[in-house]
Amino acid sequence: MPIDYAARRARLAPVLGLQPDELLLVGAGRPIPKPELSDQHLPFIAHQEYYYLAGHAEAHGGIIAYDPQAGAWTSFVPEVTEMERVWDGAVQLPGEFLGRFGAWLAARPGRRIALLGAPIDGVAADESLTARVRDALRHARRPKDAGEIELLRRCAAATAEGYAAVQPFLRAGVSERRMQIELEAGFFRGGATKTGYDTIVGVGRQAAVFHGSPSPDRLARDGDFILIDAGGELDRYVIDVTRTYVAGGKPSAFQRDLYAAVKNAHARACARCVPGAEWKDIHFGAAIDLVGSLVDMGVMKGNPSALVEQEAHMLFFPHGVGHMLGLGVRDAGGLEPGRTKDPRPCLRSLRMDLILRPGYVATVEPGLYFIPALLNDPVRREKYRDCVNWSLAEQHLQVGGVRIEDNMLVTEGAPVNLTAAIPQAF
Structure with a gap:
């Protein structure tokens, strides 16, 4: 029985308690280079909170964003390069390319941001809001579907x-x-x-x-x-x-x-x-x-x-x-x-x-x-x-x-x- 992540996000949105002047961002994280002189990385594991909402295990740098004012979730995913297709057999994930995230955020100035998952470069989170939303998400995740x-x-x-x-x-x-x-x-x-x-x-x-x-x-x-x-x-x-x-x-x-x-x-x-x-x-x-x-x-x-x-x-x-x-x-x-x-x-x-x-x-x-x-x-x-x-x-x-x-x-x-x-x- 596949998990319907869109339905999950829709179910969770009301219980997170976000106000119209707030935003939720959830970062997947980025690969960590091995501690040696090589181009290799440690096995990538997307942050648990991101994976729960997006279902993308391999989305390096991925971001799930929720705007309660519009009632809409947006998934920003990395654009697969030709080298990744050739060397790794990578397949493009569905969603907006990460390059568009900056414009999405700039179009929503002055909002308090709850930042879950991994840190996102250039994003300043509201610590109290983040803690409250994280607690709400954790409690909502406890019953398994x-x-x-x-x-x-x-x-x-x-x-x-x-x-x-x-x-x-x-x-x-x-x-x-x-x-x-x-x-x-x-x-x-x-x-x-x-x-x-x-x-x-x-x-x-x-x-x-x-x-x-x-x-x-x-x-x-x-x-x-x-x-x-x-x-x-x-x-x-x-x-x-x-x-x-x-x-x-x-x-x-x-x-x-x-x-x-x-x-x-x-x-x-x-x-x-x-x-x-x-x-x-x-x-x-x-x-x-x-x-x-x-x-x-x-x-x-x-x-x-x-x-x-x-x-x-x-x-x-x-x-x-x-x-x-x-x-x-x-x-x-x-x-x-x-x-x-x-x-x-x-x-x-x-x-x-x-x-x-x-x-x-x-x-x-x-x-x-x-x-x-x-x-x-x-x-x-x-x-x-x-x-x-x-x-x-x-x-x-x-x-x-x-x-x-x-x-x-x-x-x-x-x-x-x-x-x-x-x-x-x-």
Whole structure:
């Protein structure tokens, strides 16, 4: 189902709150030269706000302009040169040539300008207007339309093919890099055009490194946790999934209990993704569930709710429970209109403070980790000396961690797990 960008712009115009004496300009950005003596550039990525309104991924320097006085949108695109046609096979995009933008702007003197996307040479933006319009656009983008949901479903299917392809390689003697290669090849065979972000593969202790890069030198050993956080991309829309497996498929009793703790918290958090739910409540609910399991396992001591209130959960669950997803990772997150950032340290990494609504797509990714940098910190040891069975925690400093992440679509009824087809460990 192709996305009708003209219809999208028409739908959005009234909610941006622009007055007749104002203008909206949205810049695509320009290519960045590689840091070397060559004529090459880094891969161009049009600014997300521009792409959402224009749908042109390759419009170097492109501008979308809206004049509320006329109620009209105008797309200014670069004129393709003969060299670009010959060397790159470039095709001319529809719209007005960029060379006409100056005259268009000069014909509208004295207007306050909201400037979204990338900066535009020679354009001075009104900062307060820009901030207000950006907030309005971000909030309007949060519910995904039918075309976006279809893209995410296709991307989820491609991602599932990658996770299926890597299954035979989740064994001792296989490197993180080899797993990455097999996984990403499966994404591309399934129809993905790119990876949605840098693939994360961590074996053993490395499974507790949130943004670890796969290494050809780290090999899985029998019984190691293998954490994979990866997803495909299709037309700029991204799937973001994490699975944790065990090399050889034979976990220890402690690993099985740790995995079950995360799996239980994950299932309960996914079920809470319904209209009207507060994301912070889902986050804290997951934290209490995780801590409750750690208490049952003898790793933590005390009442789970009280431990979370003390922020002791951050020793083992130091990140947020998830974020918005769609046109890129962490798409259109942030704050509910009218809210300010919650200052509590335990919410520093929570990517959004929103009320869930139909059409929202969010990741749900609770995890438990044994991170030496946190657990060996003397300040934390003293602060939480009565909250943790430190001798037991020390015995498992090499275990790594467990994270399970799925992508949930909020509907009028029960939430839909877009990534349910991707296999879990057990």
